[in-house]
Amino acid sequence: MSDLLQVTTVSKHFGGIKALTDVSFTVRKGEIFGVIGPNGAGKTTLFNALTGLYQPDTGAIDLAGVSLYRRKPHEILKAGFARTFQNIRLFHNMTAQENVMVGRHTRTTSGVLAALLHTQHNRREERDCAAFAQQLLDRVGIGQHTHTLAKNLSYGDQRRLEIARALASEPKLLALDEPAAGMNPNEKNALRDLMVSLREEGLTLMLIEHDVKLVMGICDRLVVLDYGEKIAEGTPDIVRHDPKVIAAYLGGEVAA
Amino acid sequence: MDIFAQQLVNGLVLGSVYALVALGYTLVYGILELINFAHGETTMMGSMIALAVIGALFGVAPDLPGILIVLAGLLVAIPACMLLGYSIERVAYRPLRHAPRLAPLITAIGMSIVLQNVAMLIWGKQYIAFPTTLLPQGRHDVFGASITDVQIAILVLTVTIMAGLVTLVNRTRLGRAMRATAQAPAVAQLMGVNVNRVISATFVIGAALAAIAGVMVSANYGQAHYYMGFLLGLKAFSAAVLGGIGNLAGAMLGGLLLGVIEALGAGYIGDLTGGFLGSNYQDIFAFLVLILVLTLKPSGLLGSRSVERA
Amino acid sequence: MNVLEILRGKAWLTAGLLLVGLILLPFLVEASLGKSWLRIIDFALLYIMLALGLNIVVGYAGLLDLGYVAFYAVGAYCWALLASPHFGLNLPFWVILPVGAAVAALFGVLLGTPTLRLRGDYLAIVTLGFGEIIRIFINNLNAPVNITNGPQGITSIEPISIGGFSLGKTQEVLGLTLSSPHLYYYLFLLCVALVVFVCMRLENSRIGRAWVAIREDEMAAAAAGINTRNIKLLAFAMGATFGGLSGGLFASFQGFVSPESFNLMESIMILSMIVLGGMGNIVGVIVGAILVTVIPEALRYTGDLQQAVFGKVFVDPADLRMLLFGMALVLMMLLRPSGLLPSKQRRQELAEDAA
Numbered sequence: 001m002s003d004l005l006q007v008t009t010v011s012k013h014f015g016g017i018k019a020l021t022d023v024s025f026t027v028r029k030g031e032i033f034g035v036i037g038p039n040g041a042g043k044t045t046l047f048n049a050l051t052g053l054y055q056p057d058t059g060a061i062d063l064a065g066v067s068l069y070r071r072k073p074h075e076i077l078k079a080g081f082a083r084t085f086q087n088i089r090l091f092h093n094m095t096a097q098e099n100v101m102v103g104r105h106t107r108t109t110s111g112v113l114a115a116l117l118h119t120q121h122n123r124r125e126e127r128d129c130a131a132f133a134q135q136l137l138d139r140v141g142i143g144q145h146t147h148t149l150a151k152n153l154s155y156g157d158q159r160r161l162e163i164a165r166a167l168a169s170e171p172k173l174l175a176l177d178e179p180a181a182g183m184n185p186n187e188k189n190a191l192r193d194l195m196v197s198l199r200e201e202g203l204t205l206m207l208i209e210h211d212v213k214l215v216m217g218i219c220d221r222l223v224v225l226d227y228g229e230k231i232a233e234g235t236p237d238i239v240r241h242d243p244k245v246i247a248a249y250l251g252g253e254v255a256a
Numbered sequence: 257m258d259i260f261a262q263q264l265v266n267g268l269v270l271g272s273v274y275a276l277v278a279l280g281y282t283l284v285y286g287i288l289e290l291i292n293f294a295h296g297e298t299t300m301m302g303s304m305i306a307l308a309v310i311g312a313l314f315g316v317a318p319d320l321p322g323i324l325i326v327l328a329g330l331l332v333a334i335p336a337c338m339l340l341g342y343s344i345e346r347v348a349y350r351p352l353r354h355a356p357r358l359a360p361l362i363t364a365i366g367m368s369i370v371l372q373n374v375a376m377l378i379w380g381k382q383y384i385a386f387p388t389t390l391l392p393q394g395r396h397d398v399f400g401a402s403i404t405d406v407q408i409a410i411l412v413l414t415v416t417i418m419a420g421l422v423t424l425v426n427r428t429r430l431g432r433a434m435r436a437t438a439q440a441p442a443v444a445q446l447m448g449v450n451v452n453r454v455i456s457a458t459f460v461i462g463a464a465l466a467a468i469a470g471v472m473v474s475a476n477y478g479q480a481h482y483y484m485g486f487l488l489g490l491k492a493f494s495a496a497v498l499g500g501i502g503n504l505a506g507a508m509l510g511g512l513l514l515g516v517i518e519a520l521g522a523g524y525i526g527d528l529t530g531g532f533l534g535s536n537y538q539d540i541f542a543f544l545v546l547i548l549v550l551t552l553k554p555s556g557l558l559g560s561r562s563v564e565r566a
Numbered sequence: 567m568n569v570l571e572i573l574r575g576k577a578w579l580t581a582g583l584l585l586v587g588l589i590l591l592p593f594l595v596e597a598s599l600g601k602s603w604l605r606i607i608d609f610a611l612l613y614i615m616l617a618l619g620l621n622i623v624v625g626y627a628g629l630l631d632l633g634y635v636a637f638y639a640v641g642a643y644c645w646a647l648l649a650s651p652h653f654g655l656n657l658p659f660w661v662i663l664p665v666g667a668a669v670a671a672l673f674g675v676l677l678g679t680p681t682l683r684l685r686g687d688y689l690a691i692v693t694l695g696f697g698e699i700i701r702i703f704i705n706n707l708n709a710p711v712n713i714t715n716g717p718q719g720i721t722s723i724e725p726i727s728i729g730g731f732s733l734g735k736t737q738e739v740l741g742l743t744l745s746s747p748h749l750y751y752y753l754f755l756l757c758v759a760l761v762v763f764v765c766m767r768l769e770n771s772r773i774g775r776a777w778v779a780i781r782e783d784e785m786a787a788a789a790a791g792i793n794t795r796n797i798k799l800l801a802f803a804m805g806a807t808f809g810g811l812s813g814g815l816f817a818s819f820q821g822f823v824s825p826e827s828f829n830l831m832e833s834i835m836i837l838s839m840i841v842l843g844g845m846g847n848i849v850g851v852i853v854g855a856i857l858v859t860v861i862p863e864a865l866r867y868t869g870d871l872q873q874a875v876f877g878k879v880f881v882d883p884a885d886l887r888m889l890l891f892g893m894a895l896v897l898m899m900l901l902r903p904s905g906l907l908p909s910k911q912r913r914q915e916l917a918e919d920a921a
């Protein structure tokens with residue numbers, strides 16, 4: 001398998017807090033790559049630094065040979081790297097479908113003039129975009145909520161809508177920040193099936209998740225962060241038995 | 257006479273007034289994230305009420321010592337404005353605490369129109385003179401600048417009030433409740449803070465400061481006018497933002513700085529632009545400085561620069 | 567005929583009736599309320615354009631702009647300078663209007679750029695500052711070189727003249743005698759229709775969605791691929807364009823401009839039209855603009871009312887009307903915090919709650 005994302009010695013600090021220190025790893029094309037670690041380990045900060053929401057202090061980030069280091073979020077998305085948020089950040093007063101259509105912004109082109117004149121191109125694009133959005137809503141399992149406002153969706157459905165919005169940009173790499181948080185077992189199973197089927201279609205996934213059974217079961221490889229540093233990397237089996245990881249989790253769930 | 261020293265003194269006096277009014281904006285903003293647009297009008301009302309009392313008292317008892325008459329005006333204006341501040345919050349803001357963000361801004365604007373016009377109906381459209389003869393007329397030379405007794409009083413009073421306010425916020429129960437409410441209203445409520453009362457107290461304190469500032473400004477310039485609260489409020493708010501809104505020290509610094517910059521700017525703009533622009537551009541300094549500072553440091557001078565959490 | 571066709575027919579019917587009503591309105595107004603009201607509805611139309619322009623910035627993109635009147639001023643002074651004896655110029659309207667709109671748009675981008683990093687109330691106060699700066703410059707740029715003629719303003723501005731047909735004087739059209747405000751009414755109506763059309767098209771477009779996304783959550787919008795800087799500037803520019811356009815029309819209609827017309831209160835009034843009517847909702851904004859223009863005028867009649875009730879006029883109605891208007895603003899917001907006609911999302915939510 002070839003490498004898709006190469007992260008080299010990325011660091012990020014907030015005042016005195018070193019949220020990330022020289023974190024390096026590689027994500028291979030077509031795998032599900034887990035990012036785990038105790039609360040406050042720096043997992044979300046890693047996603048934010050990779051997707052341009054925070055400026056990393058140092059390091060290098062390459063996606064399929066293109067440098068993403070210190071690029072703007074929209075440029076990173078356009079390069080094929082989409083993400084969801086741990087604390088759901090939808091456009092609350094827009095419908096589910098509109099949320100997904102916004103996610104397709106970089107893959108559409110109509111500007112002011114096209115919208116005013118309703119050019120043929122514009123009309124086709126709008127139609128296709130709406131249809132594509134509907135497909136994605138169906139795909140993540142909320143197809144019946146096309147015209148529901150995002151804020152009126154249930155918690156689990158909001159998480160799914162975030163995934164649909166991220167998928168709308170047709171990314172190469174999709175980073176999910178605790179997508180299963182707050183989901184019931186049924187919803188979790190559906191989510192797992194969705195991730196597996198996305199991978200089968202060639203999408204590469206990064207996954208932050210606290211549900212150990214879920215991550216260990218689905219990830220091909222993972223990195224473990226603790227206090228902003230990488231303490232382990234490898235297959236679930238290797239990571240599970242790493243003494244540093246066990247120490248970080250106080251010998252808790254991971255070994256079990 | 258040294259123009260620099262003179263303008264510095266004038267600027268500090270003007271800045272003191274800005275700072276006191278700015279404190280009112282910042283206190284309320286810190287707790288409710290709301291621009292109390294009617295605050296400038298509260299200041300104007302302070303001026304007008306004090307002047308009315310002073311005028312009436314002077315009419316019936318012209319033999320009373322001038323200072324006492326002015327003090328009486330101040331002592332009526334302060335509680336009157338406190339009541340006003342309290343009512344504004346109850347009527348125009350409290351019912352809208354969970355409404356869309358711009359709704360209270362519009363009621364604030366409505367309140368400020370109402371207050372302006374009430375003042376106009378009561379006191380008329382003309383300027384009202386402050387009987388400056390009531391106050392000591394002394395002038396002193398300090399480093400080449402001439403400073404009046406009134407100006408000295410303003411500076412001393414401002415410093416005292418600021419010290420008092422800092423003590424109040426940092427040392428008292430009410431102050432602690434205010435800070436807690438500013439940080440996390442829901443948590444403060446859970447911990448037993450009566451949030452509504454804290455908010456009322458904030459408005460009342462801000463209004464008292466505004467009343468004092470209103471009397472100061474009319475004593476210094478010798479007049480008051482129903483429309484005076486508008487520009488004064490605007491500049492004071494700019495001062496609060498300049499210092500970092502929500503931050504008490506910021507409001508004080510911002511106010512003083514704005515006053516000084518304005519005075520110096522007005523004094524030197526002719527020289528700076530080779531006579532192209534005159535002192536009638538004085539009012540743009542407040543805004544130019546504001547824009548410049550915020551462009552370079554979006555959270556104001558003393559505001560904490562927090563990265564928005566993603 | 568299927569149901570759809572009947573409905574469509576009805577929609578056209580409604581539109582047709584509305585059109586006829588709007589065409590007849592000035593006749594009715596002039597006959598019933600008098601000539602001064604004709605001017606008032608002309609102004610209402612101007613304010614609708616302004617409010618819709620500001621609605622793009624505030625209502626759609628969520629950028630609280632308190633200096634909007636600056637663009638109105640720029641448009642008005644562009645017209646005033648290019649079509650008055652002040653510089654001895656008299657360019658035709660089809661040159662000046664685009665120039666005014668373009669200059670205003672340029673100002674929109676210019677003033678928008680430094681504010682891009684600012685949020686919420688900081689943005690409000692900086693835009694307010696810009697508005698004041700522009701007004702102060704207009705007020706003072708009469709010396710050493712006389713550009714704006716200072717506080718006196720510019721007078722004898724040419725009215726709009728379309729192919730020799732001047733809107734500035736009474737004209738015979740199809741056997742009807744139409745006064746200048748009457749003629750301008752139709753022009754303004756046309757412009758409002760244009761602006762409404764533009765807003766409707768933008769609202770349901772890729773750009774419109776991007777604006778709303780920024781309003782809802784700027785960071786999420788960036789992460790969803792929106793170039794927030796450009797899209798925000800676009801909102802400023804579009805809003806400013808409408809402002810400049812309205813300003814030009816205002817100058818030609820009024821025949822004179824002075825800095826007084828462009829103070830902060832004006833910006834605030836335009837903002838209150840939007841919030842009062844229902845932010846982000848075109849019909850709401852139109853209703854808000856009409857109310858805020860008409861209520862203060864209607865309140866001039868409180869003199870008659872006092873006369874009728876008390877037999878004597880206690881308070882000069884001119885002094886009373888702003889007081890009542892302020893009270894009305896407060897009351898209306900207290901009763902309808904989301905505006906009289908909430909935006910489509912809000913409506914939908916209400917519908918969902920009911921279902």
Ligand SMILES: Nc1ncnc2c1ncn2[C@@H]1O[C@H](COP(=O)(O)OP(=O)(O)OP(=O)(O)O)[C@@H](O)[C@H]1O
Nearest residue numbers: 014019038039040041042043044045046563564565
């Ligand atoms: N914007 C910020 N400003 C200041 N500190 C921050 C910011 N974002 C994150 N931090 C700090 O960086 C550290 C790592 O936080 P991060 O959110 O990345 O942890 P995490 O691994 O995602 O934790 P969790 O499992 O709880 O989501 C924490 O100490 C956090 O307080």
Ligand SMILES: [Mg+2]
Nearest residue numbers: 043044045086
């Ligand atoms: Mg996290």
